[in-house]
Amino acid sequence: MSITNEDTEKPARKPRTRDAEATKARILEAAKKEFSKNGLGGARVDVIAEKANANKRMIYHYFESKERLFQTVLEDAYIDIRTAEQKLKLDDLEPKAALAKLVQFTWEYYLKNPEFITLVNSENLHRAKHLKKSEVIKVASRKFVNMVGDILERGASKGVFRPGIDPVQLNITIAAIGYYYLTNRFTGSIIFERDLMAKEAIDERLQFNVDTIMRLVCA
Amino acid sequence: MSITNEDTEKPARKPRTRDAEATKARILEAAKKEFSKNGLGGARVDVIAEKANANKRMIYHYFESKERLFQTVLEDAYIDIRTAEQKLKLDDLEPKAALAKLVQFTWEYYLKNPEFITLVNSENLHRAKHLKKSEVIKVASRKFVNMVGDILERGASKGVFRPGIDPVQLNITIAAIGYYYLTNRFTGSIIFERDLMAKEAIDERLQFNVDTIMRLVCA
DNA sequence: TAAAGAAGTAACTAGTTAGTGCGTTAAGTG
DNA sequence: CACTTAACGCACTAACTAGTTACTTCTTTA
Numbered sequence: 001m002s003i004t005n006e007d008t009e010k011p012a013r014k015p016r017t018r019d020a021e022a023t024k025a026r027i028l029e030a031a032k033k034e035f036s037k038n039g040l041g042g043a044r045v046d047v048i049a050e051k052a053n054a055n056k057r058m059i060y061h062y063f064e065s066k067e068r069l070f071q072t073v074l075e076d077a078y079i080d081i082r083t084a085e086q087k088l089k090l091d092d093l094e095p096k097a098a099l100a101k102l103v104q105f106t107w108e109y110y111l112k113n114p115e116f117i118t119l120v121n122s123e124n125l126h127r128a129k130h131l132k133k134s135e136v137i138k139v140a141s142r143k144f145v146n147m148v149g150d151i152l153e154r155g156a157s158k159g160v161f162r163p164g165i166d167p168v169q170l171n172i173t174i175a176a177i178g179y180y181y182l183t184n185r186f187t188g189s190i191i192f193e194r195d196l197m198a199k200e201a202i203d204e205r206l207q208f209n210v211d212t213i214m215r216l217v218c219a
Numbered sequence: 220m221s222i223t224n225e226d227t228e229k230p231a232r233k234p235r236t237r238d239a240e241a242t243k244a245r246i247l248e249a250a251k252k253e254f255s256k257n258g259l260g261g262a263r264v265d266v267i268a269e270k271a272n273a274n275k276r277m278i279y280h281y282f283e284s285k286e287r288l289f290q291t292v293l294e295d296a297y298i299d300i301r302t303a304e305q306k307l308k309l310d311d312l313e314p315k316a317a318l319a320k321l322v323q324f325t326w327e328y329y330l331k332n333p334e335f336i337t338l339v340n341s342e343n344l345h346r347a348k349h350l351k352k353s354e355v356i357k358v359a360s361r362k363f364v365n366m367v368g369d370i371l372e373r374g375a376s377k378g379v380f381r382p383g384i385d386p387v388q389l390n391i392t393i394a395a396i397g398y399y400y401l402t403n404r405f406t407g408s409i410i411f412e413r414d415l416m417a418k419e420a421i422d423e424r425l426q427f428n429v430d431t432i433m434r435l436v437c438a
Numbered sequence: 439t440a441a442a443g444a445a446g447t448a449a450c451t452a453g454t455t456a457g458t459g460c461g462t463t464a465a466g467t468g
Numbered sequence: 469c470a471c472t473t474a475a476c477g478c479a480c481t482a483a484c485t486a487g488t489t490a491c492t493t494c495t496t497t498a
Contacts (some may be wrong), residue, residue: 018464018475039344041261045456055477060457062266075401120406121340128405139412168411169427172400179403186347189342189359192387209386215434237445237494264486274447279487 024062026052031059036115037124040070046216071130074123075137077116081109082140090147096156099217102148103210108179111202117183152217161217170217177209186219243281245271250278251325254342256335258341259289269318280324290349293342294356296335301359309366314374318436326397330421336402364390371436380436392435396428 030052034043045066051058063069088105090098111119123131131137148167155161181188186197195201249271253262264285268275282288307324325338329336342350350356367386374380400407400415408415415424 016330020475023475039258039260041258042344044454046454056456056477057458057477058423058475061475064288066456118344120403121344124403125337125340128409131406131409138409138412144410145411148431166427169424171411172407172424173396173427173431176395176399177392180399181391182399183361184339186343186392187350190347190350190357192390193357194366194387199393201245204385205388208385208392211432212392212435216431239445242445263484265484274445275486276488277446280445285486412440 013135015120020062023052023054023058027054027062027069028076030054031069032077032115032119035070035073035122036118039118040067040126043070059215067130070122072129072135075134077113077119078131078134078137079111079140081116081193082137082144084109085144086149090151095151095158095160096214097154098151099213100210101150103174103178103213104206106174107206107209109183110178114182117179121183155217160219162219165217170213172211173216174209176214177212178205221417225342232241239281240272242271246273246278246281246288247292249273250288251334251338252267252294253336254292254341258337259345262289275419286349289341290352293338293349294353296338297350297353297356298333298359300332301356301363303328304363304366309370309404314370314377314379315433315437316405318374318432319429321370322393322397322426325393326425329397329401336398340402358384360361374436378438381438384436389432389436393428393432396431397424400424 014039027048030048031043034048034051036042043066045059048069049059052059059069063072085102085105088101090102093101145167148171150163152165152167152170156165158162181196191197196205221427249267250262253267257263262285264278267288268278271278278285278288279303282291282414304324307320309321312320364386367390371380371384371389373385375382375384404415414420422428
């Protein structure tokens with residue numbers, strides 16, 4: 001009998017090839033889920049460690065504290081959506097088509113990434129104290145607002161959009177009509193006595209939202 | 220020397236006239252603040268007791284558990300806004316004026332009662348498990364949706380509104396454009412590099428929202 | 439005024455929770 | 469193959485937290 005365990009017995013033993021990047025990534029993914037499910041205050045570090053199939057000690061080794069881990073998760077989430085928006089290449093489209101595409105993208109991004117919404121909610125509960133520290137996000141956001149501003153200007157000079165629309169107000173509105181529907185889907189389904197997450201309901205809402213934005217901007 | 224303490228010494232001693240209703244009310248008020256500030260998970264029962272100037276035991280005496288206390292706070296919040304909406308007497312107004320007034324009311328209610336938004340967010344984080352149990356809220360909400368439905372019908376038959384607008388979609392949109400702006404005011408102020416809570420910004424947003432809804436419904 | 443019930447309090451418990459100290463083991467380097 | 473570095477893991481702690489036990493004090497009413 002050798003000292004090292006035989007293959008068949010003790011299935012819990014894992015030789016675990018060492019990979020810092022992979023472990024970090026697993027922790028971040030698990031943290032995103034746990035934070036979005038329970039908020040910063042409600043999330044449990046032990047649960048994150050378990051979900052990530054990592055030791056809790058590793059979390060503190062790589063991320064220093066629960067709050068710093070949250071900050072990293074949040075930054076990653078913002079960078080992800082801003083990157084995806086840039087990839088839309090809205091500048092290549094006609095103004096109306098560009099805006100419609102943006103509304104649709106925003107809606108579908110929220111649908112596919114429900115953690116994003118909950119993370120942002122949690123961050124606002126804490127008065128954006130973590131986001132304040134992040135410079136990368138400010139730069140990425142500036143680009144995004146300018147992009148929508150350009151679309152509005154192009155549309156206005158072509159005569160298809162009303163002139164003088166504030167890109168910030170428009171951006172907020174585009175986000176709002178999707179975000180609110182989804183973040184409040186649980187209370188909403190009760191208040192309105194309708195399953196807001198049924199396939200048809202979701203499709204209907206997207207159509208309604210595109211329509212809302214078009215009526216808002218068109219001349 | 221009498222056994223009971225003299226007036227001037229021992230200032231911490233409070234005879235505290237007994238008043239169950241007043242104590243309950245103080246606990247509810249303190250709980251609303253604490254829950255809205257920190258969420259259900261982040262709120263501390265000891266803090267609520269202290270803020271309410273009550274003993275923690277009283278919380279469990281009157282409200283059974285932290286969760287039941289949260290449920291009561293949430294119910295009260297919903298009943299408050301639904302009651303206020305009914306008092307608007309929108310049926311007495313012209314359709315356009317009625318809708319504009321509703322948009323304005325919703326905005327101002329959220330502004331004056333920031334706890335409402337945070338409580339609803341917290342409840343959605345918990346998948347509306349507390350709201351599900353409340354029958355009063357369902358009844359009050361039904362009334363509200365019907366009210367908006369009536370306004371839309373009156374407007375359509377007068378020819379000022381487009382026909383066929385879904386009152387639920389409209390309700391959600393009216394709430395969304397105010398709610399999102401305010402719940403995300405902290406991250407929003409960073410992302411958009413603008414103080415979203417400045418007096419002018421708030422006035423501007425209300426105008427934008429009234430405009431958005433008018434363009435959406437008008438024929 | 440005595441008895442009963444309700445309001446109120448302090449101190450405690452049992453279970454969690456973020457964060458650490460310290461030892462172990464794998465992998466890269468000379 | 470030694471040796472060093474970094475990944476990894478166990479077991480602990482100090483502080484906290486929802487909920488409770490057992491008690492005192494006030495108020496009402498028969």
